[in-house]
Amino acid sequence: MIYLDNHATTPCDRRVVDQMLPWMTEFFGNPHSTSHECGRRAAAAIETALAVIAQSIGVPADSVLITSGATESNNLAIDGVFRHPRQKRRHLITTAIEHPSVLDVASRLEKDGFRVTRLAVHPAGHAQAGQVDLDAFAAAVDDDTALVSVHWANNEIGVIQPMPQIAAIAHSCGALLHSDATQAVGRIDVNLGQVDVDLLSASAHKFYGPKGVGMLTVAGGTTRRRVRIKPLIVGGGQQRNLRSGTMAPANVVGCAAALQVATTEAAETETTVAGLRDRLWTGLAGGIDGLVINGPPLASAERLSGNLNCMLPAIEGEAWMAACPDVAFSSGSACSSVDALPSHVLTGLGRSESEARRSVRFGIGKFNSQAEIDQAIEQLVRGYAKLSP
Template identity: 40%
Template sequence: MDHHEIYLDNHSSTRCAPEVVESMLPYFDAEYANPSSVANAVGRRAQNDVDHARQSIALMLGCESNEVVFTSGATESNNLALAGVLSRHKAGHVCLTTIEHSSVRGPLQEFVRRGFQISEIPVDRFGRVSPEALAEVLRPDTVLVSIIAASNEIGTIQNFHRLLPNIRRTQALLHVDATQAVGKIPFSLNELDIDLLSFSGHKLHGPKGIGGLIVRQKNRRVRLQPQVFGGGHERGLRSGTMNVPGIIGLERALRLSFEDIETVSTKVRVLRDDLWQRLQNGIPDLVLNGPPLGENDRLWNNLNCQFPGVEGQTLALTCEQVAMSSGSACNANQGEPSHVLKAIGLNPDQARSSLRFGLSRYTTASEIETAASLIIAAYRKIIK
């Protein structure tokens, strides 16, 4: 990245931390063996290192190492979770929130074609799912419920302690897309009865092309139909030569975020609030999308607001020195207003005038100061 570019798009990807890059380097060079090739000592060393990384990741997330399935990222984890459960049924009912990521919505569309029934769980104007709204859509034949842990657009963090009792009254499994939550919100799967949990390396200062799906075996033995066949890697759930540098980097990235979650979240929250304050001072009509900034149910690095009278896309293009995003960058949705903003009650114009900001541990106070003045100047230029 150019040194004068300011990256405020950390929900779509993050800088790979220098510690992470360093941890991965030996696995491109001296230790490049295949961990499945255990007939030789170098292969066994690689296997050993992958095993350690798996154990460490399991410990951090509060699960067992045989519950960790490495994938290429959260899109694949979500696909494996949903298709893996639903392929074991001929038909049935599935619930998902109205604010899921396209990598949850997409695979479910395929199962609609196969005859499954889908219910959307509505959210309130801040993106929160209530236990009552969930109870209303659950049915005796619900096989799966999918709920995004933290929204990649408006930062809403769901309260699973409140939602779980209703789900546990049914036979349904719970899948959680925790891509934006892992490494940002302290939690332990030992204390939360979630059946399947997806996450991704490049959202938490790890490398791209690696992620995981936790497939719990503790309270219920979750069985999945594999979607990729071959050599039977990952306990038969996801064949393919293991991405050793990716796995090592993912472990290091998780450790980095777990080590100083408190310090980083406190620092970044102040910067995020400062960005909002500065933007509001320059653009008095600015409207906040998503939960109030002071609340704990909003990601500390997320800001999303409406810039009345302009298209978010135009503002982002006019102010290219600051990387920000209109809608979800991970969607190839050209021009379509965000389904998440629609779900919290925005009309198409309000949704189109919105921009999302994602800060990170690397964001500095001076970047926020510069970014705010550049955005305000670009806004004034457009509405003139």
């Protein structure tokens, strides 16, 4: 199997697994049972790991909450802000192309009487295709806006949002800013010492760490604005009463180790995956007439370097995938491909339902090789030829 679906998940780096293992076997203590050495050792490992995570994204260590992943982080950030008993403002601004773990929370808030604005993004063909329309955003934000939630980078078309400008507009009316940075952290520079984001979500399995662990930074932006959130999960009062439940030392250690490796090797990884992604595009475009890129141009600095999303001239993405069983790629976001609806990200770009169904996403990762890309091109072009009229 040639795995080209690294936006859905990435394989756990061996070096990360090696660092995790002792915390499941030898050092199995409960980090919250600090009356004995077993627990204290686990607690110390978590503290060290939190410091590494915090340093990698430029926030104070006490602003990092560990969660089960970005879905939980997004839920906690958005629901948490609006459902806090002292929250007076009732307006949420987000975009039409967020991950469902943001959009579904927004819809539920709307049903409960909160006001939600879903900003459009610049359409296909525009120089900033996929980026938030900043004029429309500036017109939408008001004194009732409690929170703006805009993802840092998109999981389908790889577009990177202009976060510093978004932060300035959000804060101009006293709103807080949350960013779902799940596709950005570990891939591009995400440093809250430089960009004023009040809440930030990420997930370790997107940067070669384990599944089932993520983070939410709270009040980590440059201004360290006061952020009040109501917890989703209550119980033992762990993590400052904001996220109860026993923390998993192996997962937290793995998350930190993966982030450290990803940050250290970021430049090298970026060059490798950009080269492979361009090779894949050149090969596919050479073998399939009329293939069109969705989202920003591949050379754009506003696109994740491993991302390729393209639209076939005929043939649905699902059929192409079925014709190429040895290549793992996706016909939309893996997180939402349980339903058969056309991608809301592509329709948000102005693509029709039929165009969205003819689109596929490739995510190149650091473990892909040139030989794999060449084999994938051969299989994909052959598969397409078999199907095309």
